[in-house]
Amino acid sequence: MTDWAQVRDNGYEVPTDRPLEVLVAELVAMLRSPDPVVRDRQAYFTLATWIERGVLSTGQLRALGDEMVARFADSEVQARTFAPLVLDAIVTAGVFEPSWVPPFERWYVAEADLRGYDEKLGWLHAVAHGADLLGTLGLHSAVEPVQMLRLGIGRLLTPTAYVLADLEDDRLGYALAATLTRTDLNDEDVTGWLDPALRALSNPPVEGIRPEVTNTIRTLRALYVLADHGVRVRDRITVIPRRDQVKTKLVDVLRTVTPYYL
Numbered sequence: 628m629t630d631w632a633q634v635r636d637n638g639y640e641v642p643t644d645r646p647l648e649v650l651v652a653e654l655v656a657m658l659r660s661p662d663p664v665v666r667d668r669q670a671y672f673t674l675a676t677w678i679e680r681g682v683l684s685t686g687q688l689r690a691l692g693d694e695m696v697a698r699f700a701d702s703e704v705q706a707r708t709f710a711p712l713v714l715d716a717i718v719t720a721g722v723f724e725p726s727w728v729p730p731f732e733r734w735y736v737a738e739a740d741l742r743g744y745d746e747k748l749g750w751l752h753a754v755a756h757g758a759d760l761l762g763t764l765g766l767h768s769a770v771e772p773v774q775m776l777r778l779g780i781g782r783l784l785t786p787t788a789y790v791l792a793d794l795e796d797d798r799l800g801y802a803l804a805a806t807l808t809r810t811d812l813n814d815e816d817v818t819g820w821l822d823p824a825l826r827a828l829s830n831p832p833v834e835g836i837r838p839e840v841t842n843t844i845r846t847l848r849a850l851y852v853l854a855d856h857g858v859r860v861r862d863r864i865t866v867i868p869r870r871d872q873v874k875t876k877l878v879d880v881l882r883t884v885t886p887y888y889l
Contacts, residue, residue, distance in 0.1 A: 629653060631669040639676040651687065655694055658713070659706040663749020671709055678716040688722040696727050699734035707734065708753045711760040718763050728770060731760060736781050743793025754782065754795035758802040765806025766860065772809040776820035779803045783843040784827050790838045791845065800849030804858040807867045817869045818876040821847075825876075828883040836884075844884055851877045 629642055629650060642650060657670035674691075677683060683691065691713065698710035714727060735757040742751050758779070765775035779799055807817060824843055831840065854873045857864040867873055 631657070631665075631673060634673060635669060639673055639680075641677065641682055647682070648687075651683065651691065655691070658698075658709050659701065659703055661703070661705060661748055666705060666709060667749055671712060674713055675716045678713075678720050681720070685722055688717050688720060689724060692717045692722065692724060692727055696730045699730050704740045704751055704753070705748050707738065708740075708751045708756050711735075711756045715756075715760040715763050718760070718767065723767060723769060725769065728764065728774075731757075731764075732774075732778050735761070735778060736785055739787070741787055741789040741791065741795075743791070743795060752793065752795065754791060755793070755798040757782070758795070758799040761799070762802030762805045765802060766809065772806050772812055773816050773820060775806050776803060776816075779806075779846075780820055780824055780843075783846055784823060784839055787838050787842070791842045796842060796845040797849045800846045800853060801858070803846075803850050804853035804867065805860050807854070807869075807873060808858055808860055808865045810868055812869070814869060814872060817867075817873050821876050821880055824880050825883065828880060831884065840884065844881065847877055847880060851881070 629645070631654075634640065634642060641647065651674070654670045654674050657665050658674075660666040660670070678688065695710040695714045695717075698706050701707050701710075711731065714731070717723075735753075738753045738757070740751065741753055743755065744750055744752075761775050761779055764770045765772050779802065783799070824847070828840060828843065851874060854867050854870045854877065857866050859865075
């Protein structure tokens with residue numbers, strides 16, 4: 628077995644003592660580990676670095692992407708939540724398969740374990756890791772941007788007992804803002820995806836504010852800031868083309884819950 632701590636210390640240079648396929652298979656297995664050092668600092672960072680450096684061929688990246696899609700149905704939460712991170716790296720590297728999108732969408736809305744950090748498992752971050760992939764797909768020319776916008780609001784409005792605590796709302800707000808920079812969105816596209824939030828938040832439960840309402844409001848506030856000031860996309864500050872319409876609709880949604888300061 629490879630000394631992956633040593634690989635990390637050596638700047639993630641590819642070991643030469645075994646075939647690349649064997650090394651990648653070992654890393655993929657390590658991505659299921661409940662040990663956060665093994666899973667995160669060793670397996671994920673090694674794979675992400677190799678993908679960025681072009682170590683893996685297109686065929687190897689497609690095969691790895693297929694393996695990550697299968698992980699969305701894994702019984703281990705850490706396996707599920709690290710799959711979108713690796714897929715994000717693959718798509719960013721230029722390899723994309725349309726068949727990867729529906730399983731990701733189904734998992735992202737349905738994932739019930741929304742913990743950001745766990746003392747034993749380390750970072751899980753389902754919402755944040757999924758948001759990273761959502762934002763990358765939202766910018767991909769082969770993906771309908773409205774599809775990703777609807778996915779984001781669907782994730783937020785899905786009932787949960789968990790209030791996001793580790794800046795997941797900012798990560799998802801950024802992903803939505805990045806998607807809104809697409810120039811092929813029309814007036815209806817940039818605001819219509821918020822209608823479910825407007826309906827849901829206009830009828831708050833009498834027993835108190837549900838966690839998903841809090842999560843939605845916080846995320847949309849983050850989105851408003853980005854719509855107002857611009858979004859850093861591919862190392863450039865980009866203005867959302869229809870930001871005035873977006874901001875107006877966001878205010879309409881936010882006002883349903885916090886009319887006292889809007």
